[in-house]
């Protein structure tokens with residue numbers, strides 16, 4: 001059985017932290033990070049506001065990301081091996097083995113071709129002040145120019161969140177202000193419950 005878990009949410013909400021912890025404890029589990037599909041800097045448009053428009057879907061090579069996901073769906077065991085993930089030995093009936101894919105990203109549920117692939121639609125939230133504060137301590141490969149957060153990042157987040165909430169998906173919200181342990185425990189338990197229902 002193949003099980004795909006989405007971990008979406010605003011920048012710095014704690015998505016990567018959560019995904020990496022789940023990777024350690026869920027069996028046969030791989031992660032795909034949306035941030036790995038940013039286009040090169042020279043292909044990112046500059047908006048009328050003067051900022052490079054990083055926080056829009058066209059800044060990402062979503063076709064490449066979709067193909068990577070399709071690679072996992074076609075053969076999760078091969079995918080795991082080629083990504084250095086230790087796979088459990090197949091059981092007597094490999095059809096019954098569970099293979100888990102976590103897809104983590106800030107614009108996961110805003111791309112129509114992928115909107116229906118998830119079994120779980122987690123969405124981590126944190127309020128404006130916390131988000132701005134956490135972001136100010138981060139050093140991205142391409143550092144944020146002054147004013148980017150208020151001028152581009154947060155307004156784009158609000159816009160995309162509204163679009164997503166108008167779509168047909170049912171999100172499971174996670175409070176990113178809880179501790180890392182609390183969030184992990186909540187999600188781990190929820191996934192286990194859901195998997196037991198599915199098996």
Ligand SMILES: Nc1ncnc2c1ncn2[C@@H]1O[C@H](COP(=O)(O)OP(=O)(O)OP(=O)(O)O)[C@@H](O)[C@H]1O
Pocket residue numbers: 009010011012013014015016017018035105106134176177178179180183
């Ligand atoms: N539950 C939490 N409580 C407090 N700080 C947290 C929590 N989870 C993560 N952090 C911290 O917030 C920062 C961002 O975390 P992380 O990289 O996991 O977020 P993200 O959602 O993947 O961000 P981005 O999408 O921008 O890469 C890190 O410094 C991390 O240690």
Ligand SMILES: NC(=O)c1ccc[n+]([C@@H]2O[C@H](CO)[C@@H](O)[C@H]2O)c1
Pocket residue numbers: 011035038054055106140141142153
């Ligand atoms: N990873 C990158 O190349 C990159 C470059 C510039 C900005 N970002 C930011 O990453 C966040 C998503 O994780 C977005 O808010 C981008 O602004 C990433």
